[in-house]
Amino acid sequence: MKEKILAKEKLTSFLDELLKTYRVVAPVSSGNYSLYRTLEHGDDICLDYLRPMKSAKEIFFPQNEPLFYFNKRTNKVVEPPEGEKSTVLFGVTPCDLAGIAAQDRILSSGTFKDSYYVRRRSQSILIGIACPIPGETCFCNVFDIDRFASDITDLFFIPLKDLYLIRVNTEQGEKLVENLREAKEADLREAERLAAQPAEFKEAIMPLALEELSHLLTEEFESPIWDDIARKCIGCAACTFVCPTCHCFDITDEMRRDIGLRSRTWDGCMFPMFTLHASGHNPRTNATQRIRQRILHKFAYFKDNQGIISCTGCGRCVEVCPVNVDIRQILKYLSETLKEATKK
Amino acid sequence: MMDYQTEIRRKSAELLKNKEVAMVIGYGAASLPNRTTPIFIAKPEEADKLVFNQFCTNNLSVYLLRLKEIGRLAIVAKPCDVRTIVCLIQEKQIERQQVHIISFACPGVKDSDGKLPYVCANCLVTKPPIYDTLIGDGRDVKQAEDFVDNVKEFFSRLPQERWEMFKAEIAKCIRCYACRNACPMCYCKECFVERALPRWIGEGAELTDTMIFHIVRAIHVAGRCGECGACVRACPMGVNLAPIAKKIQEDMLNLFQHQAGLDPEAPAALSMFELDDYNDFIK
Amino acid sequence: MAFLCNWCSYAGADLAGIGRYQYPPNVRVIRVPCSGRVDPLHILKALQNGADGVLVSGCHPGDCHYLEGNYFARRKFAVLKNMLEFIGLEEGRVQFSWVSAAEGERFSQVIKEVTESIKRLGPAKKLVKSLDIPNEILSEICGEAKA
Numbered sequence: 001m002k003e004k005i006l007a008k009e010k011l012t013s014f015l016d017e018l019l020k021t022y023r024v025v026a027p028v029s030s031g032n033y034s035l036y037r038t039l040e041h042g043d044d045i046c047l048d049y050l051r052p053m054k055s056a057k058e059i060f061f062p063q064n065e066p067l068f069y070f071n072k073r074t075n076k077v078v079e080p081p082e083g084e085k086s087t088v089l090f091g092v093t094p095c096d097l098a099g100i101a102a103q104d105r106i107l108s109s110g111t112f113k114d115s116y117y118v119r120r121r122s123q124s125i126l127i128g129i130a131c132p133i134p135g136e137t138c139f140c141n142v143f144d145i146d147r148f149a150s151d152i153t154d155l156f157f158i159p160l161k162d163l164y165l166i167r168v169n170t171e172q173g174e175k176l177v178e179n180l181r182e183a184k185e186a187d188l189r190e191a192e193r194l195a196a197q198p199a200e201f202k203e204a205i206m207p208l209a210l211e212e213l214s215h216l217l218t219e220e221f222e223s224p225i226w227d228d229i230a231r232k233c234i235g236c237a238a239c240t241f242v243c244p245t246c247h248c249f250d251i252t253d254e255m256r257r258d259i260g261l262r263s264r265t266w267d268g269c270m271f272p273m274f275t276l277h278a279s280g281h282n283p284r285t286n287a288t289q290r291i292r293q294r295i296l297h298k299f300a301y302f303k304d305n306q307g308i309i310s311c312t313g314c315g316r317c318v319e320v321c322p323v324n325v326d327i328r329q330i331l332k333y334l335s336e337t338l339k340e341a342t343k344k
Numbered sequence: 345m346m347d348y349q350t351e352i353r354r355k356s357a358e359l360l361k362n363k364e365v366a367m368v369i370g371y372g373a374a375s376l377p378n379r380t381t382p383i384f385i386a387k388p389e390e391a392d393k394l395v396f397n398q399f400c401t402n403n404l405s406v407y408l409l410r411l412k413e414i415g416r417l418a419i420v421a422k423p424c425d426v427r428t429i430v431c432l433i434q435e436k437q438i439e440r441q442q443v444h445i446i447s448f449a450c451p452g453v454k455d456s457d458g459k460l461p462y463v464c465a466n467c468l469v470t471k472p473p474i475y476d477t478l479i480g481d482g483r484d485v486k487q488a489e490d491f492v493d494n495v496k497e498f499f500s501r502l503p504q505e506r507w508e509m510f511k512a513e514i515a516k517c518i519r520c521y522a523c524r525n526a527c528p529m530c531y532c533k534e535c536f537v538e539r540a541l542p543r544w545i546g547e548g549a550e551l552t553d554t555m556i557f558h559i560v561r562a563i564h565v566a567g568r569c570g571e572c573g574a575c576v577r578a579c580p581m582g583v584n585l586a587p588i589a590k591k592i593q594e595d596m597l598n599l600f601q602h603q604a605g606l607d608p609e610a611p612a613a614l615s616m617f618e619l620d621d622y623n624d625f626i627k
Numbered sequence: 628m629a630f631l632c633n634w635c636s637y638a639g640a641d642l643a644g645i646g647r648y649q650y651p652p653n654v655r656v657i658r659v660p661c662s663g664r665v666d667p668l669h670i671l672k673a674l675q676n677g678a679d680g681v682l683v684s685g686c687h688p689g690d691c692h693y694l695e696g697n698y699f700a701r702r703k704f705a706v707l708k709n710m711l712e713f714i715g716l717e718e719g720r721v722q723f724s725w726v727s728a729a730e731g732e733r734f735s736q737v738i739k740e741v742t743e744s745i746k747r748l749g750p751a752k753k754l755v756k757s758l759d760i761p762n763e764i765l766s767e768i769c770g771e772a773k774a
Contacts, residue, residue, distance in 0.1 A: 031516070031582055053581065054518070063518070064548035069760055071768045078764050136376065203375075232382045234406060236522035238580040250547055254758060259768055261758045265548030271521075273538045287410075320580035322526050323402060324374045324381035507715025507753065536668065544668050552756040556671045559710060563667050566706050591713045592706060599705055614706070617698035619688070622705050627724035627737055 001168040003183035008162055015042030018088050018176065022125070025059055026090040027052045036089070047091060050135040051314065055244035056096040057103055059089055060120045063241075065264040067116070067251070073258045087124040088176070091157075094147045095140050095314035097128050099244020101152050105306045106247055116264075125172055128153040134199050137315030139328050141201050142210070145312060148195035158191045165191045203328040210299070210309060213331070216338040217300040221292070225337050229330055230291035232323045237268030239317035239325070245298070245310040248274070269293055295330065348448060349396035351479045352420060355446060357391035359418050365444050366415030369404045370394040378456040382407065394420070398454040401461075403574040405429045405528040408438055418444040418476075422453070424463065426472040427570030427605025428528040434612060435568075437531060440474075447472035448479040455577065462495060462586045463573035473606050498587040510555070510588075516581040517554045519547075523585060524561060526578035529568045536560065558588060566592045567613030570605045628673040628681045629654045629738070632662045632697075635686035635727045642731030650735035651742040654682070661685065663696030667707045670721055674754040680720050680745035684737070687725040697725070716753055719744045 006014055018024050019039060028037040029046035033053040039045060070077045092100070107117040131147040134140070140147065150156055154173030158165040165187050168174050240246045250267035253260050267274055270291075275284045284290050302310035311327070318326050356368040372383030372393050380399050384407075385391055403425045409432070411417055421429060426447050432438050449471050452464035471482060498509060521537070524530045536544050537557055544560075545553040562585075569589060576585050596602045599622045602613035631637040637658045643650065655678075659665055662685025670681045683704065691697040704723050712718050722741050726734050760768070 033582070064550060066759075069758075069764050069768055076768055078767050081761060081764070231384050232407075234522070234525040234578075236525040236578070237520040238522045238578075241518050241520045242580060252543070252547055254543075254546055256758060259758070259760070259765070261760065263546075263548060265546070267547065268520075271538075273534075318376070320522075322522050322574075322578035324376060324379055326375040329375055503712065503715040503717070505715070506713065510714040544672065550756065552675050552754050555714075555754065556668075556675060559671065559714070560667055563703075563706055563710060588710065588714065592710065595706055595709050600702065614699070614702055617695065617702055619698075621698065621701050623688070623701065625705065625708055625723060626701070627722065627740070 001171075001174055003188060004166040004168060004177045004180040005183045005187055006157075006164045006166060006177075006180055008159070008164065011164070012042035012045065014180075015039060015045060015090065018090075021085075022088045023085045024088045024090060036092075045091070047129070050131075050133075050138075051093045051095065051316075053316070053320075054242055055099050055314065055316065056089065056092050057099055057244055057247070059087070059124070060100070060117050061103060061107065061247060063266045065116055067262045067264055070260050070262065071258050072255070072260055082119065084123065087120075088127060089124055090127045091129045092126060092153070093129060093314070094131050094145050094150060095138075095312040096244050097126070097150045097152060098140070098143065098145050098312035099314070100126070102245040102302075102306075102308060102310055102312070103247055104152075105308065125176065126153045126155075127173070127176075128156040130156070130158040130194075132159070132194055132197070132199075134201050135315060136202060137318035137326075137328075138313060139201055139203055139315060140313035141199070142331075143309060143311065143313050147199070148191070158194065160187065160190050160194065163187070203332070210303075213335050213338070214300040214303040214309070216342065217296055217334065220338055220341065221296075223337075223341070225334065226288050226292040229295075229333070230286075230288040233270075233287050233291055233325050234323055235270050235272070235287055235290070236322070237266075237270050238320045238322065240268035240270055240294075241266060242316040242320055244312050244314055244316075269297070295327075295334075299331070348479050349394070352396050352446060353391045353394050355477050355479075356385060356394055356418060357388040359444060360385065360388040360391065364416065365418040367411060368394070368418040368420075369407050369411070370420040370446075371396060371400040371402070371404075374399075376456070378454070378458065384411075396420070398452075399456070401453045401455065401573075401577055403428060403526070403528055403570075403572040405432065406526060406574070408432065408443060408528070409531050412438055412442055416442055416444065418446060420446045421472070422450045422572070423447060423469045423472040424450075424467065424570050424572040425528075426474060427469065428572060430473055430605040430608050431529060431568045431570065431612070433608060440608075444476045445472065445474060446477045446479060447475040449482050461573050461577070462493065463571050463576075465493070466495075466571075466590075468571070468603060469606060474608060494584055495587045495590050499591075511551070513584050514555050514558060515551060516583045517549065517558070517579075518581055519549050519554060519557065520580060522578040522580060523575035523583075526574040527565065528570075528572075528574070529565050530561070536564075558585065562588045562592050565589070567596045567600075567602060567615075568604050569593055628678045629656050630659050630662070630665045630669065630681070630683045631656055631726075632664075632685040632692075633658050633660050634692035635690065636662075636684035636724070636734070638728035639684075639726045639730045639734040642728065643734045644731075646731045648732050648735035650738040653742050654738055661691065661693050661696035661700070663691075663693070663698075663700040663703075665700065667703065670707065671754065674716075674720065674751060675756045677751065677755050679748070679751045680722065680741065682722050682724065682737075682741050684724045684726050684734075687727055690727060717748050719748055720751060 024039045026045045027034040034046045034049045035052050066080050068079045107114040128150045154170040156167040248267045249264050253262050276282045298310040359365045368385040371380040374381040405428045596613045600613045673681050685697040724737050
């Protein structure tokens with residue numbers, strides 16, 4: 001489908017036009033960072049920050065999701081209403097798009113799909129945005145994430161000097177930009193030049209390829225290196241909640257006399273109670289076990305089960321961790337230590 | 345400040361070599377600019393990893409309880425951190441002789457944005473109440489700098505405005521519990537938020553639940569808070585917890601003439617009483 | 628909601644009943660062993676579940692059945708009350724009193740005053756948690772299930 005262009009100064013009116021038909025979610029300023037929020041007007045949008053503080057996962061996988069309402073006495077169960085307006089999710093960064101792709105594997109693929117996630121996901125139109133300059137903590141290059149294109153978006157905006165080049169990937173996306181001008185050769189060349197520019201990532205690529213790392217991680221399950229890594233972690237869920245791929249949840253009921261609500265809420269494997277059994281047994285009682293689980297899950301088990309690594313290199317966890325637990329350093333340290341171990 | 349670093353490294357190496365301590369908890373170089381990170385030194389030759397600069401912001405006493413089983417610990421602690429250590433000793437979580445406190449007269453630290461934190465600008469104790477090793481000459485050093493007093497601003501508003509401000513701050517909270525986990529005084533094996541029978545507050549980020557979490561946590565640290573600012577600093581969403589934390593500690597001082605962690609002999613404000621305590625508010 | 632300590636305030640309420648002292652029926656009493664048992668969480672939970680006001684009442688200082696419970700309570704309540712007013716909750720939603728077992732008439736008086744002041748404040752809205760059940764679903768849920 002033909003590429004289109006949109007002058008940067010026309011962005012807000014483009015969004016205002018979308019707002020007539022759709023609910024539009026885009027990065028909005030909130031204090032000294034931005035968050036993905038529903039727009040009231042096109043000019044609410046804020047693209048000043050590298051990426052929103054929280055990932056896009058909360059649009060399809062909200063922190064509080066009502067599952068159903070029930071009457072304990074009569075056993076009546078009612079599901080939440082469907083049919084919201086369709087949602088246009090605009091300005092999703094490549095790392096967050098990769099996060100959505102990872103969440104899709106768990107929640108909307110295979111035999112058992114999560115109907116709540118599927119409903120939100122199928123009712124939305126994804127518009128990605130390119131990321132020309134990586135941030136201080138970014139390491140998406142390790143996962144070969146394309147910062148200038150995406151195959152799960154309907155549209156993909158690439159910011160050039162005064163305008164956006166829009167790659168059109170689906171018919172659904174095409175409908176939204178049918179009135180925009182087609183891109184010229186010069187615009188396409190400029191976008192290619194931009195994408196070809198070398199980008200500076202602060203931490204170097206890891207010495208061991210991710211393939212080998214996943215394989216070796218599980219072999220070193222009993223290694224004392226996990227104690228070293230876990231020692232400074234304080235066990236909060238800051239990393240978990242800002243992560244685009246983390247998807248652990250809990251289900252709780254809340255009652256008002258006979259009427260109740262069952263909800264799904266975000267949970268984190270970093271909390272001690274996460275694995276507490278009803279019997280009182282807890283397979284992961286200390287921080288070492290929990291950190292090991294987090295890293296193995298993201299870089300080994302998920303790779304084995306789903307074929308991709310459950311990390312997009314967005315760097316939010318590095319940014320928000322109160323004690324500077326840096327996954328880039330950990331991966332480097334692990335691959336070097338494991339390399340030594342395999343040599344022996 | 346550079347002298348402090350050399351001295352801290354020297355002392356740590358000495359303590360480890362003489363086997364006076366099994367581990368030194370201190371600050372090391374972080375992977376990000378304008379930050380330091382907690383490090384744990386067990387061998388004297390590793391002492392050079394310790395750094396000391398204006399970005400030594402973390403309250404390291406949060407690690408004392410889980411590491412005390414290793415043996416005697418040395419800890420690099422700012423005076424506000426020492427306050428929390430004193431509170432931990434008072435609450436019998438750790439014994440005085442189990443910890444070797446390396447402290448100093450503190451001119452205040454800098455957050456990663458380069459600004460002086462609220463707690464430093466309003467610091468009550470620039471010299472450590474107790475210590476084993478004093479780095480520097482212990483004389484008061486204070487740098488007056490630009491900071492935003494967002495607490496006084498809060499205090500000066502009318503109740504309805506305060507409610508709106510409080511609601512707006514709490515709305516940012518994602519219930520990650522970084523504030524609770526960064527706080528050395530929050531060491532309960534089961535926090536009230538985790539209790540399911542009865543369930544005091546729900547999971548997820550419902551607003552009234554989150555408000556209650558913050559109000560009750562502030563009350564749980566009443567008279568025990570060392571005003572180190574670890575909670576505010578840990579928050580990934582920038583929730584400003586300083587006003588409610590400060591209000592509680594001010595009440596401790598105004599109503600009960602007590603400040604946490606300054607006097608190892610003085611019991612915590614809420615674990616004692618006087619016969620003539622403030623009573624006017626009771627019918 | 629009124630949290631009344633078993634030995635003094637609850638007995639005082641009982642005496643009010645025996646003495647036929649009238650007081651408004653808006654109060655729901657919860658008996659606790661001592662005013663010191665009352666946790667800020669109890670009070671906040673009551674507010675969150677829709678109580679327009681909370682009263683906590685115990686023995687007069689010096690008269691506590693457990694000797695010191697109400698002294699500790701006094702400090703805790705001062706902290707909680709100041710905190711709630713600080714964040715902007717209306718002054719008077721949460722109140723405290725010392726009522727002894729012999730003060731039947733006084734108990735009815737306290738309840739009258741507290742009820743009046745809370746009525747003046749109007750229904751509580753600030754800390755109230757709603758399950759946010761959409762109206763049409765609520766009516767469906769509350770209807771009878773088909774056999």
